[in-house]
Amino acid sequence: MYNYIIAVDIGNTNTHIGLVNCSSRGILSLDIFPSMDIDTRLVDSIVSLSISMKHAAPVPVVVCSVIKSIEARYNSILCKLIESPVLWLKYSPALPVVVNYEDPYILGVDRLANFFYGYDVFNGKNLIIIDAGTAIKIDYLKNGREFFGGVILPGLATQLHSLHDKTEQLPLVNVEEVGLEFPGLSTQSCILGGVRLGIAGSLSFLVKKIKQHFNEDAIILATGGSWKYLQEYMQFEFEFIPELTLVGCALYNRHVSI
Secondary structure, eight states, X not given: OOSEEEEEEEOSSEEEEEEEETTTTEEEXXXXXXXXXXXXXXXXXXXXXXXXXTTSSOOOEXXXXXXXXXXXXXXXXXXXXXXXXXXXXXXXXXXXXXEOOSSGXXXXXXXXXXXXXXXXXXTTSXXXXXXXXXXXEEEEEETTTEEEEEEEEEOHHHHHHHHHXXXXXXXXXXXXXXXXXXXXXXXXXXXXXXXXXXXXXHHHHHHHHHHHHHTOOOEEEEESTTGGGTGGGOSSOOEEOTTHHHHHHHHGGGGSOO
């Protein structure tokens, strides 16, 4: 078992690369860049971290990518440039997390990484894991080890882009530049209020619905880049873990042979 892992979380919008201490679940170094820049930054970032750790034992690389073409494009390159194993996170029935899904092999690997965080850190606890990214995923993990289902809805930026792309007159709203005014007195504030508060209301309803369905209480974990725009409107208690997926990606190495 390796204590230090170079973890790579490739999302639809951003890529996160970090050196993770699996014992403390701490991130010693972190690089974040838009996934559209993968061709110019992915390999250099991983190799740079690998070189920085050459004084220690070999540090494996574990990659969680929701972009399916990435493994075919970069696996051989990475294997040639670094001296450590390269592992691509994927489902296997041999894993300790039970995945009750119609086809577990097509379950998003980012969700699987989140499950491994829950499994290693909250084993024995019922969990609701909310990942607020390009898409928002809400998953239920019973006893920290068995996935019993979830829901997916469009994320904050996805909804803002959709309103602009699918209409003639609605502007593209930058959530960083427009404050929340409710009820809105401008087109921008109407859009942002509808999207931010609409998502917050949806999440509050869905969390309540999941708890009612399973008739069990659960610890709620939240992560994802959009969470900071939503958290103040939540009607439930939660623990925010900024790099939950990245750390879960690293923890995956404890349950496979590399």
